[in-house]
Amino acid sequence: MNSHTAEHLFHGALADEYHFLQRICPAAAEMSQRVGEYVEHLPPRPDGCALELLELGCGTGITTRHLLNSRDDLRIVSVDNAPAMLAQARVNLAEALANGRLELRESDALSALETLADDSMEVVASAYTLHNFLSGYRTRVLAEILRVLKPGGLFVNGDRYAIDEPAAHLQHTQEEVRGYFRVFLEMQRPDLLEQWVVHLFSDESEEHLMRLHPALEEMVALGFAEIRVNFRNGVNALVSGRKPWR
Numbered sequence: 001m002n003s004h005t006a007e008h009l010f011h012g013a014l015a016d017e018y019h020f021l022q023r024i025c026p027a028a029a030e031m032s033q034r035v036g037e038y039v040e041h042l043p044p045r046p047d048g049c050a051l052e053l054l055e056l057g058c059g060t061g062i063t064t065r066h067l068l069n070s071r072d073d074l075r076i077v078s079v080d081n082a083p084a085m086l087a088q089a090r091v092n093l094a095e096a097l098a099n100g101r102l103e104l105r106e107s108d109a110l111s112a113l114e115t116l117a118d119d120s121m122e123v124v125a126s127a128y129t130l131h132n133f134l135s136g137y138r139t140r141v142l143a144e145i146l147r148v149l150k151p152g153g154l155f156v157n158g159d160r161y162a163i164d165e166p167a168a169h170l171q172h173t174q175e176e177v178r179g180y181f182r183v184f185l186e187m188q189r190p191d192l193l194e195q196w197v198v199h200l201f202s203d204e205s206e207e208h209l210m211r212l213h214p215a216l217e218e219m220v221a222l223g224f225a226e227i228r229v230n231f232r233n234g235v236n237a238l239v240s241g242r243k244p245w246r
């Protein structure tokens, strides 16, 4: 496996019935709302034009909807590399697509970033996407985020950041997997149980795991400024960083 490539992890029942995530991880829906609230409080552009926002890994559009609802002066380009997730986003976000506030692109995050000009985005936002990346690919994505942000622009990421202390993280993961069994066996859906457990193994593997403090240190090393953990609950964290002013 090349740690610099994009993977395709969301297909089959996992993608088609992605809404069941709410049952096994209620914190995800809350985090999507927090990403929207974060963007809501950013200052408007002095010239009165819409803020340009790039969303990485829009999935079915749960976080995108919070972003769209957060303020009117926002133009969003959302990318995802899973056709089955984008197909749902097109339905869920039909109004914003029709009125031009939103564009959806089928692309992996790094390729999408590489098409964008330097200093072209006010905001790059994401939720529960970067933790899916192989670590080498994630580093390249973060470097590209910094390149495409305007000076002073913001990166906000509500995501699964592993607990730094391995024993505590393991305990948390074991609780999580017990929850998967409870929910999916009660629903008599062993197929979904299998898919989510397999997915969790990917999240937890050495080449994917995104531990909080190493992730923050990597942002420092890449050149992000004003790095903050705005919220932390278990493995869930809302992290932000700014591109320095010149």
Ligand SMILES: C[S@@+](CC[C@H](N)C(=O)[O-])C[C@H]1O[C@@H](n2cnc3c(N)ncnc32)[C@H](O)[C@@H]1O
Pocket: 006, 007, 009, 010, 032, 056, 057, 058, 059, 060, 061, 062, 063, 079, 080, 081, 082, 085, 107, 108, 109, 110, 126, 127, 128, 129, 132, 133
């Ligand atoms: C856990 S879902 C989160 C979806 C959405 N952000 C939300 O808040 O509900 C992760 C999404 O990231 C997408 N994804 C994973 N790797 C990607 C990549 N390299 N480039 C673009 N999208 C990717 C997946 O297809 C999936 O839709």
